Amino acid sequence: MTLNVAIVGTGIFATIEHLPTFQKSKYFTPYSCYNRTKSKAEIFAAKEPSISKIYDSLEEVFEDPKVDLVDALLPVQYNIDVVKLAVKHKKNICFEKPIGANLDQAREIVQISKAHPELTIAVAEHCCYYKAIPALKSVIEQIGNVYSFTYHSTAPFDFSSGYIATGWRQHPQHIGGYLSDGGVHQLALLTGVLGEIKTVSAHTKQIRKESGDVDVLYSLAEMESGVIGTFTYGTAFGNTSTSWYFQIMGDNGSVYVDLTPGHDEKLILKVGGKTADAESFVKEIEIENEYRSTEREFEVLGESLTSGDKSKIIATPEVAFHHLAIIDASLKSSKAGGQVTVVEKP
Template structure:
C-alpha cells in the first residue's frame, strides 16, 4: 500500500504528544522526519517518536525530496508564512487552526494554494473526522432533531503562564483564536451553511491583552448559535444541538479520547438514546483522509476556502468586540 511521506515543522507539544502518534497509526502516513530550529531538539523528538530523520531548520526539511507533505503546528502567526514556503517547495500542507491571523492572510494562502493545483492544503480541524461528529451530523441531516433551532457550545481551560504562546496577543493568542474557532466551525459544519452576522462580549486580560472570556451569538439567517470560550476558566467542553423535535449532546466534543468509545445522546420527544461511537484517534482519521486525498488526487475534507470562511467569522467577532453591535460576516458593517 502506498503511503505519504510526512515531515513535521516544529517539536510543538500538540505534534509530539497527539498528532504524530496518531498519524503513526495511519495506514497511509509514513512519519519520516521532524524539524526544529535546534538539531538537538529535533533529534531528541525524532528518537522519542521513532522517526528516522531530524532537521536543524525548517528549511532543511522543506528541501528534502523524500518528504511529500508537511504538518505545521507552529504558533498562529507562523502558519501562513510557512505554509506558503512549504507549497512553494512542492509539499502538500496540513496546517493547524486557525489558518492565519486574519482574513487577508487566509485569502493570500488560498491564492497561493490555488496556483498550485497539484498540491493539497488542508486546515487541521481534527474533530470533524471523528465518528461521533459524523454521527451527529447524520442525525441532523436525517431530521432526527426536526428543524435545527440552535447550537450551544462551551470550551475552556485555565492558563496563566506568561511564557505560553497562547497568551501572546501579537502572535495570535487568546481564547477565540485558540478554542473559539471550534464552536464556530461546529456551527458551520453541522448547519452546512455560512452565518450572516455575529455579536460578542469579550473580556481581555489586563497583562496579556488576550481575550480570556468571550461569549458570542452567531446568526445564520434567523437561526442563532451561541458559544462561550475562556482561557482562565475551569477546563470544560460541551456541545448541544437543539431542534424542534429533538436534540444531540456530545460528551467530549473536541478532545475525544483515542483509546475508548465516545458517547453522545440523541433525544426525540421524551425518549433519550445513548449512542456509543467506535474508538478512534481523530488525528489518525485526519491523517488518513489527508493522505488518501493526496494519493488519490481528490479533494481534502477541510480546504483553505473553509478556513477562510471560519476566519471571516472570527474577524467579525473581533469587530463586534470593538463596536458593541452586530457585525456582518464580511467587511461590510451590519445594520443593527
C-alpha cells in the same frame, strides 16, 4: 509504500499527538523533522527510529525530494510562510489551526490554495472530523424546521497546561489569542452541522493575563440559513465544571449532544410537538469512539494523497477561513459594544 512526513515544529502537540498518530498510520512514516532550536529536534527524533534526518533550515525541509508531506506545527503567524514554501517546492502541506494570524493572511492562503489545485494544502483541524457532526446531520430532519441552537463550551483555567507557557500564546500575534486558537475547534463542529454563520453580536472579556488577549466569548449568531442561536466559549474561569454541549431546536423536537470529556457520548433526540397530536418519542443514539485525537484527520489525508481524491478533506483553507472570520467578526462586534457584525468572506 507509505508517505514520508517531515515534521516542522517539534513542540508539545507534535510530541503527544502528531508523532503517535504517524507511528500508528498505515499511510505515513515519520521521516524527518526540523525545529528552530536544533537540540529540540534531536530530542524529538530520538523518540522514533524512522526519523533519519534533521534539517538545519526551514528551506531544507521543502527542498528534500524524499518528503511527500510537510506537517507544520508552528506559531500561527508563520503558516503563510510555509504555505509559500510548499508552493515554491511543490510539496503537499498540512499546517495547524487557526489558518492564519489574521484575515489578510488567511485570505492569501485561500487564494494560494485555489491557484494550486495540483497540491494538497490542508489545515490540521481535527474537530472537523468528529463523528458527532454526521450523527447530528443524520437526525436533524426529524425535528422539523430548525429555528435555533445553543452551543456552549466552558471550563476552568488549567494552570498545569504546558501550552500556556509558550511565548507565542502568551504574546499572540493571532487575533483573539485563545479565542482563535481554541475557539475554531468549537466553530468547526457548530458550522459542520448547521452551515456558515452570517452575522454575530458578541461580547468578550479577558480573565487571565497568561492568555495574552481576550479569553471569553459570549455571542448571538445568525446562520446563513436564518437559524439563530448562542455561541459561548471560554476556558479561563475559576473552579467550575467543564461543560461542552450542543443543542439544536426545531418545531418538531430537538437534538442534544454532550461532548464534555468523561461523559457518555450520545445524542438525545426528542421528536414531537409540531402539532397537538404529533407522535412524540425520545431516542438515545450512541457515538462510539469519537475522533478526539488527530488520527482520523490524517487517515483522511493519507487516503487523499494516495488516491488523488481530495473530496473527503473537510478542513480546507476555505473552511478554516470561515472559522477564523467568525472570531474576527466577534472581536469587532465586541469592540463596537455588541454591534451586529457581518462575517467576512474569503
